[in-house]
Amino acid sequence: MSHFVVLPGDGIGPEVVTEAKKVLEAVAIRFGLTFTFDEHLIGGAAIDATGDPLPSATVEACRSSDAILLGAVGGPRWDDPTAKTRPEDGLLGIRSELGLYVNLRPIQVHFPTASPLRDASGVDILFVRELTGGIYFGPSSLSDDGTVARNEMVYSVPEIERVVRVAAEAARRRRSKLTSVDKANVLEVSRLWRRTAERVMEDEFPDVAYEVVLVDAMAMHLLSRPRDFDVVVTGNLFGDILTDEASMLPGSLGLLPSASIGDGPPGLYEPVHGSAPDIAGRNLANPLATILAAAMALRHSLDLTEPAAAVETAVDNVLAAGLRTADIAGTGPTVSTTEMGDAVARAVGMGSRK
Numbered sequence: 010m011s012h013f014v015v016l017p018g019d020g021i022g023p024e025v026v027t028e029a030k031k032v033l034e035a036v037a038i039r040f041g042l043t044f045t046f047d048e049h050l051i052g053g054a055a056i057d058a059t060g061d062p063l064p065s066a067t068v069e070a071c072r073s074s075d076a077i078l079l080g081a082v083g084g085p086r087w088d089d090p091t092a093k094t095r096p097e098d099g100l101l102g103i104r105s106e107l108g109l110y111v112n113l114r115p116i117q118v119h120f121p122t123a124s125p126l127r128d129a130s131g132v133d134i135l136f137v138r139e140l141t142g143g144i145y146f147g148p149s150s151l152s153d154d155g156t157v158a159r160n161e162m163v164y165s166v167p168e169i170e171r172v173v174r175v176a177a178e179a180a181r182r183r184r185s186k187l188t189s190v191d192k193a194n195v196l197e198v199s200r201l202w203r204r205t206a207e208r209v210m211e212d213e214f215p216d217v218a219y220e221v222v223l224v225d226a227m228a229m230h231l232l233s234r235p236r237d238f239d240v241v242v243t244g245n246l247f248g249d250i251l252t253d254e255a256s257m258l259p260g261s262l263g264l265l266p267s268a269s270i271g272d273g274p275p276g277l278y279e280p281v282h283g284s285a286p287d288i289a290g291r292n293l294a295n296p297l298a299t300i301l302a303a304a305m306a307l308r309h310s311l312d313l314t315e316p317a318a319a320v321e322t323a324v325d326n327v328l329a330a331g332l333r334t335a336d337i338a339g340t341g342p343t344v345s346t347t348e349m350g351d352a353v354a355r356a357v358g359m360g361s362r363k
């Protein structure tokens with residue numbers, strides 16, 4: 010039996026999480042597994058209910074779960090710049106509380122027609138984003154008169170070493186190439202990142218091809234030669250920005266899952282996209298990113314390789330059959346969030362009839 014904590018959050022979060030749960034239920038039936046689900050508050054929904062974007066009950070429930078499935082947080086309703094707390098603090102808080110220092114963001118192009126690039130076929134990149142350090146968590150301040158603000162980008166050697174090791178190990182299981190992205194021509198913290206990464210690679214992973222690329226150049230290479238990259242490791246902020254850019258290789262943020270993991274269970278699984286308040290509640294959102302995140306949960310947290318592959322195959326089949334939510338439909342016909350979820354759940358179930 011595996012226990013999921015579900016954190017629907019805000020905007021389209023509840024809608025996409027419902028579809029991922031539906032698919033997990035289909036997986037349970039097909040493979041004879043038992044999954045339990047327990048819903049908790051995070052983000053704006055938690056602020057509304059308790060005043061806190063990350064209530065302690067949520068943290069406690071997450072700690073005793075096997076995996077956490079999260080929708081999205083944030084929205085214009087909570088965008089008051091003078092507010093003491095924001096929905097995003099809930100997400101940053103749970104990542105930090107649970108020590109989820111690695112964020113895996115795979116970018117694969119399954120059907121290149123949704124891509125704005127002329128030819129994005131064959132792209133297969135795994136981004137490994139450091140998730141609990143860097144400028145997101147460094148000291149910050151606003152001067153008393155409100156005219157000067159500061160955020161510090163801080164990394165220590167152990168923080169760099171551990172994420173580089175995870176990335177290099179992932180590269181070994183793939184095409185054995187690692188690219189580390191930094192801004193070492195300007196930032197002291199990047200020079201430490203680069204020295205540390207180079208030492209780890211030389212000492213521990215001499216068999217993995219290794220290169221460093223400056224983040225501005227990487228932004229360009231992602232568009233000009235995306236097929237050249239296998240695993241890319243980088244800090245929190247650069248990883249945030251580059252993965253949104255990379256989402257345009259497959260053509261939509263709505264397709265991209267992410268896994269946030271630490272040294273032990275549980276891991277946290279969520280779409281790369283945000284709460285999309287403009288389409289929330291309208292049954293329009295693409296649930297595939299969250300469904301693929303659930304597949305990552307099966308693989309990484311529950312060690313259920315075959316069920317994970319079954320979900321990914323079901324997604325491929327549904328896309329191959331031509332089903333498209335609005336974000337990937339171009340001018341063609343579209344299906345709703347629930348129709349897409351139903352189709353994937355059905356495809357998972359059909360896999361059993363060999």
Ligand code: IPM
Nearest residue numbers: 082083097100101249281283
């Ligand atoms: C992401 C998001 C978050 C981040 C926000 C919502 C705090 O953009 O997961 O990429 O910046 O990490």
Ligand code: MN
Nearest residue numbers: 249250253281
């Ligand atoms: Mn982001």
